[in-house]
Amino acid sequence: MVNTVAIANERIEQLQELAREAVRAGHEERSRRYVRRARRIAERNRLALPREFVRFTCSRCDVYLVPGKNARVRLQDGHVVVTCDCGEHHRYPYEGENRSE
Numbered sequence: 001m002v003n004t005v006a007i008a009n010e011r012i013e014q015l016q017e018l019a020r021e022a023v024r025a026g027h028e029e030r031s032r033r034y035v036r037r038a039r040r041i042a043e044r045n046r047l048a049l050p051r052e053f054v055r056f057t058c059s060r061c062d063v064y065l066v067p068g069k070n071a072r073v074r075l076q077d078g079h080v081v082v083t084c085d086c087g088e089h090h091r092y093p094y095e096g097e098n099r100s101e
Contacts, residue, residue, distance in 0.1 A: 008045040012038045016053050019064035028070065032062045060088040 019034035035057050042049050056065045065071035065084060072083045075094075082090045 005045060005047065008041050008047055011041055012047070012049065012053065015041075016050070016064070019057075020066065023064050023066045023069060028063050031064045035062045035064055055082070055090070055092060058084040058086060058088050059090075060084065061086040 015034045015038040019031040019038070022028070022031040022034060038053065039049065039062075041047075057063070058065060058071075061084060063070060063084065063086075065082060067073045067082075070085045074081045074083075078093060078095075079091045080094050082092070084090075
């Protein structure tokens with residue numbers, strides 16, 4: 001019997017790589033299709049998307065985020081702030097070297 005979860009995870013990883021390459025080549029609409037398809041596969045199989053996938057995709061416009069290409073990344077008060085070209089912000093905490101003071 002085929003393990004559908006393993007196949008779904010592998011397909012999500014492939015779509016993530018294709019989305020990253022599509023943005024770098026300037027094909028944002030193609031990237032959006034790959035991201036939407038990966039999310040749909042995860043929903044259908046009741047899987048959580050990998051952390052890297054969630055952090056590098058915009059939840060508003062579904063494009064794969066590449067810093068310097070279609071996203072701006074800033075450090076602010078112990079958080080990484082990622083801003084998409086569409087204006088959507090995502091904040092993620094981080095531990096810096098001098099955060100224990």
